[in-house]
Amino acid sequence: MSSPEKLRLCLLIPRKKGLSVEEFHSHWANIHGPLVTEWMTRYGVSTYNQFHRIQHSTEAIGVPPQYDGIAEITFSRYEDMETAYKDKTYLEIIRPDELKFIDFDNIVFSIGKDLAVVQDGKVVLPAETGY
Numbered sequence: 001m002s003s004p005e006k007l008r009l010c011l012l013i014p015r016k017k018g019l020s021v022e023e024f025h026s027h028w029a030n031i032h033g034p035l036v037t038e039w040m041t042r043y044g045v046s047t048y049n050q051f052h053r054i055q056h057s058t059e060a061i062g063v064p065p066q067y068d069g070i071a072e073i074t075f076s077r078y079e080d081m082e083t084a085y086k087d088k089t090y091l092e093i094i095r096p097d098e099l100k101f102i103d104f105d106n107i108v109f110s111i112g113k114d115l116a117v118v119q120d121g122k123v124v125l126p127a128e129t130g131y
């Protein structure tokens with residue numbers, strides 16, 4: 001049985017200039033994370049994951065890291081996401097908090113649908129992908 005198709009918002013997040021790596025990760029995990037939970041669930045967010053970058057060598061994939069974290073948010077309807085970002089709670093409480101630790105001039109985001117290729121160590125890519 002397949003689950004309903006979800007939309008995924010991914011944000012590549014650079015830390016605000018002047019913040020240490022430790023300050024960025026602490027604020028995001030301990031202040032911002034708890035701050036957004038009620039707002040997100042009110043708008044049907046099914047998953048919110050914070051990907052906190054670890055220190056690693058540039059040799060791993062040949063380029064240095066460009067962002068300090070990735071936020072991954074899944075939801076069922078695009079309209080719900082649009083409405084959420086126009087909500088008074090977001091504009092008056094959450095957005096001002098984001099400006100404390102995120103460099104918004106350099107944030108990158110995309111919204112899309114997942115296409116599973118490998119899951120649990122098994123190839124699951126369908127013969128017809130729809131693309």
